[in-house]
Amino acid sequence: MTFPLLPVFQSLESLNGDSLSHVSIVNHFLVKLDDSNGIEHLKNIIKKLELVGKLSLDVSGKVSLFSSDQIIDVLNSGVNKVFISSKLALELLEVGIPASRIVLKLSSLSELEEFKAYQNIDISLPSSTPLGDLKILSGNGTRFVYVTYDHATKTELVNYTSIAASGLIPVINQEKLTNDSKNYPDLLNISEFLLCAIKTDRPDGLYTSLVVDKYDHSLGLVYSSKESIHEAIRTLTGVYQSRRHGLWYKGATSGATQKLLALDVDCDSDCLKFVVEQSGVGFCHLNQDSCFGNLSGLTQLEKTLFDRKQNAPEGSYTKRLFNDSTLLNAKIKEEAEELTEAKTKEEISWEAADLIYFALTKCIQNNVTISDIESNLKLKHLKVTRRRGDAKSKFLPAETKKEEVVDKNAKIVMKRVNVNKDSEELIQNSLKRPNQKTADIMKLVLPIVDAVKKGGDNALIEMTEKFDKVRLTSPILEAPFPPELMQVSDEIKQSIDLSIDNVKKFHEAQLQSETMDVETCPGVICSRFARPIENVGLYIPGGTAVLPSTSLMLGVPALVAGCKNIIFASPPRKDGTLTPEVIYVAHKVGAKCIVLAGGAQAVAAMAYGTESVPKCDKILGPGNQFVTAAKMYIQNDTTALCSIDMPAGPSEVLVIGDGKADPDFIASDLLSQAEHGVDSQVIFIAVNMTEKELDAVDNAVHEQAMALPRVDIVRKCISHSTTLLVDSYEQALELSNKYAPEHLILQIENAKSYVSKVDNAGSVFVGAYSPESCGDYSSGTNHTLPTYGYARQYSGVNTATFQKFITSQDVTPEGLKSIGKAVMCLAAVEGLDGHRNAVKIRMEKLGLL
Numbered sequence: 001m002t003f004p005l006l007p008v009f010q011s012l013e014s015l016n017g018d019s020l021s022h023v024s025i026v027n028h029f030l031v032k033l034d035d036s037n038g039i040e041h042l043k044n045i046i047k048k049l050e051l052v053g054k055l056s057l058d059v060s061g062k063v064s065l066f067s068s069d070q071i072i073d074v075l076n077s078g079v080n081k082v083f084i085s086s087k088l089a090l091e092l093l094e095v096g097i098p099a100s101r102i103v104l105k106l107s108s109l110s111e112l113e114e115f116k117a118y119q120n121i122d123i124s125l126p127s128s129t130p131l132g133d134l135k136i137l138s139g140n141g142t143r144f145v146y147v148t149y150d151h152a153t154k155t156e157l158v159n160y161t162s163i164a165a166s167g168l169i170p171v172i173n174q175e176k177l178t179n180d181s182k183n184y185p186d187l188l189n190i191s192e193f194l195l196c197a198i199k200t201d202r203p204d205g206l207y208t209s210l211v212v213d214k215y216d217h218s219l220g221l222v223y224s225s226k227e228s229i230h231e232a233i234r235t236l237t238g239v240y241q242s243r244r245h246g247l248w249y250k251g252a253t254s255g256a257t258q259k260l261l262a263l264d265v266d267c268d269s270d271c272l273k274f275v276v277e278q279s280g281v282g283f284c285h286l287n288q289d290s291c292f293g294n295l296s297g298l299t300q301l302e303k304t305l306f307d308r309k310q311n312a313p314e315g316s317y318t319k320r321l322f323n324d325s326t327l328l329n330a331k332i333k334e335e336a337e338e339l340t341e342a343k344t345k346e347e348i349s350w351e352a353a354d355l356i357y358f359a360l361t362k363c364i365q366n367n368v369t370i371s372d373i374e375s376n377l378k379l380k381h382l383k384v385t386r387r388r389g390d391a392k393s394k395f396l397p398a399e400t401k402k403e404e405v406v407d408k409n410a411k412i413v414m415k416r417v418n419v420n421k422d423s424e425e426l427i428q429n430s431l432k433r434p435n436q437k438t439a440d441i442m443k444l445v446l447p448i449v450d451a452v453k454k455g456g457d458n459a460l461i462e463m464t465e466k467f468d469k470v471r472l473t474s475p476i477l478e479a480p481f482p483p484e485l486m487q488v489s490d491e492i493k494q495s496i497d498l499s500i501d502n503v504k505k506f507h508e509a510q511l512q513s514e515t516m517d518v519e520t521c522p523g524v525i526c527s528r529f530a531r532p533i534e535n536v537g538l539y540i541p542g543g544t545a546v547l548p549s550t551s552l553m554l555g556v557p558a559l560v561a562g563c564k565n566i567i568f569a570s571p572p573r574k575d576g577t578l579t580p581e582v583i584y585v586a587h588k589v590g591a592k593c594i595v596l597a598g599g600a601q602a603v604a605a606m607a608y609g610t611e612s613v614p615k616c617d618k619i620l621g622p623g624n625q626f627v628t629a630a631k632m633y634i635q636n637d638t639t640a641l642c643s644i645d646m647p648a649g650p651s652e653v654l655v656i657g658d659g660k661a662d663p664d665f666i667a668s669d670l671l672s673q674a675e676h677g678v679d680s681q682v683i684f685i686a687v688n689m690t691e692k693e694l695d696a697v698d699n700a701v702h703e704q705a706m707a708l709p710r711v712d713i714v715r716k717c718i719s720h721s722t723t724l725l726v727d728s729y730e731q732a733l734e735l736s737n738k739y740a741p742e743h744l745i746l747q748i749e750n751a752k753s754y755v756s757k758v759d760n761a762g763s764v765f766v767g768a769y770s771p772e773s774c775g776d777y778s779s780g781t782n783h784t785l786p787t788y789g790y791a792r793q794y795s796g797v798n799t800a801t802f803q804k805f806i807t808s809q810d811v812t813p814e815g816l817k818s819i820g821k822a823v824m825c826l827a828a829v830e831g832l833d834g835h836r837n838a839v840k841i842r843m844e845k846l847g848l849l
């Protein structure tokens with residue numbers, strides 16, 4: 001039940017804090033709106049006066065000017081019910097608006113015929129309707145009797161109250177109502193309506209009354225009399241009837257007064273509910289919040305937090321949170337993540353409690369109360385149309401992200417940008433790599449790394465089952481590798497052998513095995529010598545394509561450098577095996593074992609070591625975003641004590657071509673990298689090319705792409721790839737140097753002469769017959785190269801990547817004579833006398849001072 005009276009405001013303008021105060025305890029109101037222009041104003045009023053769920057709207061006036069969309073909009077904004085004509089009601093019911101949010105404003109009972117199916121629908125009728133007719137209406141909905149008579153006098157009260165006594169709710173102009181008939185004797189007293197709607201079977205004629213706070217927590221049980229009800233409503237405070245002491249103004253002596261917020265009647269009208277705001281020590285005479293003890297749970301937490309905000313001693317953690325928003329936000333994120341990972345009932349409730357604590361601390365920090373939160377919940381509950389509720393893409397695991405629909409017949413074409421005509425912004429945007437979302441990926445990767453760090457082999461096996469869909473019994477394959485696992489055809493063997501030979505030759509040539517000695521001054525010999533890194537972990541990608549070539553690009557230089565333990569890692573196939581070519585290369589380079597795992601879990605296993613995976617000192621090799629993020633993470637974790645080669649992410653190529661270049665060659669080079677992955681990028685810089693020549697390249701790209709088995713990947717990659725038109729080779733190289741591509745292909749006249757102009761690139765392919773594929777496999781250069789613009793500061797993998805360089809010096813007495821005084825002087829400048837002494841002592845003994 002609700003209060004047996006519905007005050008109506010005749011216009012939005014008449015609805016404000018003052019006009020609400022005398023009817024406030026009724027707690028539900030109706031406002032008339034004749035014009036849809038007022039909707040935005042209405043929304044503001046609901047927010048400002050905190051009327052979510054308390055305000056109903058009568059839009060049936062004159063000719064109704066509201067569309068069903070506008071009605072849905074107001075219902076979504078926190079309006080409780082709409083009083084509407086039967087025509088609009090039918091429209092809304094048909095689109096699925098719940099009947100409970102509609103009040104049919106009928107002009108005659110016959111209109112009800114069409115609503116037979118809605119037994120519970122609320123209706124409102126003019127006061128001219130005979131009471132008898134209203135009472136015999138079937139269905140359980142609320143029956144409102146809309147009293148349009150504006151000049152109500154005390155004499156009409158009899159009719160209104162008889163309506164209330166019949167369980168019907170009179171709708172009355174709020175201007176005719178008062179809560180204080182002592183001062184306004186001509187107006188209708190709200191308490192009269194309540195009194196004729198309630199009953200009691202108690203011999204003393206009192207009404208049982210429940211007292212609750214604004215969260216509906218019971219504070220205690222009391223009794224009301226007609227007089228105490230009048231007084232409570234008049235004074236808007238807690239006034240009851242004490243069975244021993246008569247009229248009881250709560251708090252009159254103790255000071256623990258109550259503000260009366262609302263009054264309600266129970267389902268069979270024999271119990272009242274007083275909603276109050278209690279001040280002072282509490283409701284109970286034992287100085288506790290409630291007669292049933294003190295409050296607990298969220299309300300208690302809210303109270304404690306408010307208290308801490310005012311009075312917390314220094315050193316209180318909650319106080320620290322209030323003062324440090326960065327810490328508080330971080331804790332909220334941390335707890336939210338932990339809740340997402342919790343599995344058991346105990347874990348979930350534990351983590352949820354933590355999250356609620358930190359979330360509520362943020363609320364109290366900003367003076368947001370539980371009641372404000374509840375009012376938002378109420379608003380959401382009142383919405384009749386819902387968002388789909390999908391999570392933002394950044395919070396979804398990569399594998400659950402929805403695939404966009406693509407037209408498989410559409411032309412695969414790179415967009416064109418004219419560097420001399422188009423805007424700088426367009427040019428820069430076309431050179432942006434697809435977003436790597438490192439921070440988001442990191443969130444997915446950290447739990448994986450942590451699990452393997454803590455759980456070792458078991459965690460590794462579990463992660464492999466989760467991400468690579470195969471359950472292994474052991475996560476490694478140890479050397480010597482069984483010959484049956486590395487069966488490859490002779491042709492493949494010869495190709496691998498040839499490639500290994502060339503890569504070996506090129507990397508051996510880079511080996512700095514000689515000690516470098518330099519006599520910087522007479523008697524001062526400085527040296528540098530290389531040592532191999534002892535334990536190296538080589539990651540060989542195997543997600544979208546198995547890349548045995550990467551195993552030789554990493555394994556061969558490791559062998560050349562003399563690394564003691566070469567560990568391979570690569571994701572297993574669904575049957576748990578590994579591609580035999582990778583095992584063959586592992587065998588050729590003398591790898592100690594192969595970790596049968598991919599992604600972040602493989603990186604973690606090699607960085608921290610597990611029961612069976614040896615801990616590595618450096619992890620090298622390309623991989624997808626998970627691999628790269630895990631590498632970035634472990635290199636910064638001092639507990640891993642592990643370095644990495646570089647961020648080698650999605651492959652990319654930049655081709656500079658001119659009108660003399662073969663369009664098929666250009667297209668084939670672009671596509672060879674586009675097929676690596678959807679996050680790869682290919683750029684074509686066309687120097688002085690005609691429209692016809694450009695079209696020829698575009699057509700070749702489309703035709704060749706359509707014939708590739710990985711056309712779907714290519715299509716996505718090409719969608720974020722661009723052809724840039726420039727006027728000169730210099731302009732082309734300037735752009736390329738800015739982009740710093742992993743691979744740079746020069747398909748231009750006199751290509752060789754432009755190599756000296758290259759400042760930033762992973763590897764350069766010179767002239768028409770140097771496709772990038774040669775460098776990927778067999779020419780001898782390394783294909784593990786810096787991507788994403790890191791070619792500005794990183795080199796590709798080379799022999800030195802597997803070495804560290806140690807310096808040494810041999811200073812003779814003559815040498816000390818040469819540099820001793822300079823050392824002493826600089827040590828003194830730095831105030832480091834110990835340093836100075838170490839030279840001074842020697843020089844004195846040598847008689848040099």
Ligand SMILES: NC(=O)c1ccc[n+]([C@@H]2O[C@H](COP(=O)([O-])OP(=O)(O)OC[C@H]3O[C@@H](n4cnc5c(N)ncnc54)[C@H](O)[C@@H]3O)[C@@H](O)[C@H]2O)c1
Nearest residue numbers: 467541542543544571598599622623624650651676784785
């Ligand atoms: N820059 C270079 O030198 C170079 C060389 C070769 C390859 N590449 C690049 O390496 C990349 C290889 O990527 P790939 O995916 O084919 O193979 P990958 O081996 O790097 O990654 C596959 C692994 O990712 C993990 N994974 C997949 N989905 C996951 C998820 N949702 N959450 C956590 N982990 C998940 C799985 O464990 C899987 O084993 C490509 O982008 C390619 O362009 C770069």
Ligand SMILES: N[C@H](CO)Cc1c[nH]c[nH+]1
Nearest residue numbers: 547549550651652776783
């Ligand atoms: N182009 C890749 C490096 O970005 C390497 C590779 C391996 N297999 C084929 N291509």
Ligand SMILES: [Zn+2]
Nearest residue numbers: 651672673776
């Ligand atoms: Zn490649």
